[in-house]
Amino acid sequence: MKPITLKLKREPTVTLEAEVICPDGFAEMSHEQIAASVVYHGKRQVRLDEFFDIEGERSEHLVLHGSLQRVRHLGRGMSCGSMTIHGDVGMHLGALMKGGQIEVFGNVSDWIGAEMSAGEIHVHGSAGQQVGAAYRGSLAGMRGGLIVIDGSAGIEVGMRMRKGTIIIGGPAKDFAGLQMKGGTIILRDGAEIRTGAWMHRGTIISLKPLALMPTFAESGQYNPTFVSVFSRLLRRHGFELPNDPAKGVYQRYAGDRSVPGKGEILIWKGHPEG
């Protein structure tokens, strides 16, 4: 299927609310219908083709080009197809998504994959705050699916997430896994302070040492079998989790006991060389 290509032709002066840019809708739309889709430039309703050069029609595969930092809600609630984005993207990318794939060659802003229930988001750059989080007031964040960030991430990664997996390649800021209810967060380059605060359940795996809160208790060292199984699934994203007993071990911490929670934080401790 030939993809629909959207090239940003002028940068919005204020945010452009563009939840219409979504494979579900475009799959059924003619070129003219796509061009006439309504987006909100601030509070003004404008046609999509005022901001984008559009090629193609009736496809659930979308390719976007341009500096989209002010374009919000791309792929909101999408359930199928794919979006490939070359450039930086604004807030709420893939929020509430139910399926399909998003790949970004650039950086993304806050709230990406917020409250998503299925599908995959892969960001080759860095992400802003609240990756896969719950919106303010909501009971649960991400409920399924996978988010991979190759670079760093801001605060509150996976806040209140219930299921699914988030992998952060670079360092994450404060409150990763805040009030987590389930699911898995993998921190390949560690995180700043208060990781796992208020977590009820779920797993945070860090490959770098973490400054943990005193409400997490040491609860043994081991090489969990599930890490090996999980690692095999992650291979297609280009990395693996270490779990060779000859090379190191995971230190397990249970918490957050102030809630009191039944979550776990696993921190990889490599044996000294030689």
Add this chain to the structure above:
Amino acid sequence: MLRIIGGTVYDPANGINGEVKDLYVADGRFVSKTEEGQTIDATGMVIFPGGVDVHTHVAGGSINFARAMTPEDHRRTQAFIRTKTRRSGLGGMAPTTFATGYLYAGMGWTTVNEAAVPVLSARHTHEELRDIPILDKSSLVLMANNEIILDLLEDGEDERAKHILAWHIWAAKSYGVKAVNPGGVASWKWGKDAKHLSSKIEGYDHITPGVIINKLAKMVDSLGIPHPLHLHCNNLGAPGNVETTLETMRHLEGSRAHFAHLQYHAYGGDDWGTMKSEAAQLAEYFNAHPNMTTDAGAVLFGDTVTITADGPWQHLLYKLTGRKWGNLDVENETGCGIVPYTYRPSNLVNAVQWAVGLELLLLINDPWRVFLSTDHPNGACFWRYPEIIQLLMCADFRNDCMAKLPPEIKNRITLPEINREYTLYEIATITSAGPAKALGLPHKGNLGIGKDADFVIYHHDKDIARMFGHPRYVFKGGEIVIDDGEIREAPQGREYLIKPSYDPNTDDFLKPLFEDRYCMSFENYPVEMERIEHAQIQNCDATDATN
């Protein structure tokens, strides 16, 4: 000028049950004949008087607190985009002011009664009521936990208390008196509750909830207030509370009373594990005592947010659910609690509540005394009324819904044994003519000559929920406001008030008490008349109401 020809008319106030009849409108009222103006052919369609909601929470401090507490709902809910005739807003669990007007009118409701207003936030409430377009509105002032009134009752100064009550009604620019958990909310300020009619009220020695209820009901009657005491009983929501409710009803024999959201007061059992419906017992007593009216406070499954002046109950609900909790203390007057809640069919307690609301509507046999309500937004949002109408009109649909409940429900409810199906005439009674009569608004819910031309035209539809959810036309004051789902006009509605008479020296008595206890100055306390748009003062007839 308007002529509606060929429609099948249901007008219970005039005993008209499905007759084909032409209606004529001039200057916002029904007239006997007019030759001028637009003609609308309603052949084959159903005409109802505009809906009247006797108990809802649409404006003021508590619903606004609920809006602020549920940002998650605003993201997923229906958005109203501004157009030439329409302001922007959001629907959902606690709709914004303008959206409230559009949503109510959109399903054919034209008059609503905001059921709980503390005097201290009355100004805010009226500001919001003014921003609810299309609908005519009234509001009830919260009086059963007011410190000044309770102090007077404690000292046996009943006559003075009556004047103070009347003064407060006028200060709040209100239409009647609401009592919520009498004495219980006052006790809540000490972390206590008053669950029974003989319970001690913290800080008082002589009065009990029973005394407060009795005296308030008598004061309301002797002041000739059109709507009787609007009562939210003690011990709401708790298993076994039917005893308290029956005791309250017995206490009120000889007085008029409106029992709000009776569903929440009709439970048997000893605890959450054994909770069951006692709707049949309650309905039997109710049927035999014509001094009372009630609204159902029915529950539908789904997300909502519960708001009530019953602070202690909301604290308990928060403890049960572990969800968000808001608590307001309204100085010397009342309190308020907010807890978002999800009613689930798989939850036995919720399933019993769902059944109890329907049982009461089906077992109370006089549709002039039981009205449709969900205690919006407590049991469900008001825009889900068409779903309840479908449950009342279709026994088969009801049985299908019951089949989805947990099997343990069997011995806890009587709904499966009830075959009654509401007729259109009865629906028009419980949604319009009945509540209008109970509110003392004789020009509402009535298609007779000279009455307000608020009415709805529905398509006949086998799908009852669709029929009542999508009226063909809605008229307010003889003007088309909804045309096939589109908002055509959004005129300002009226606000109904009463001015009961009170001793002119009341100000002098209150002022020093007030300055001793309140955070604001006495002069700023009463709501000014200029705040009320299109105010309409209804008469209080002290001789009429005591019959």
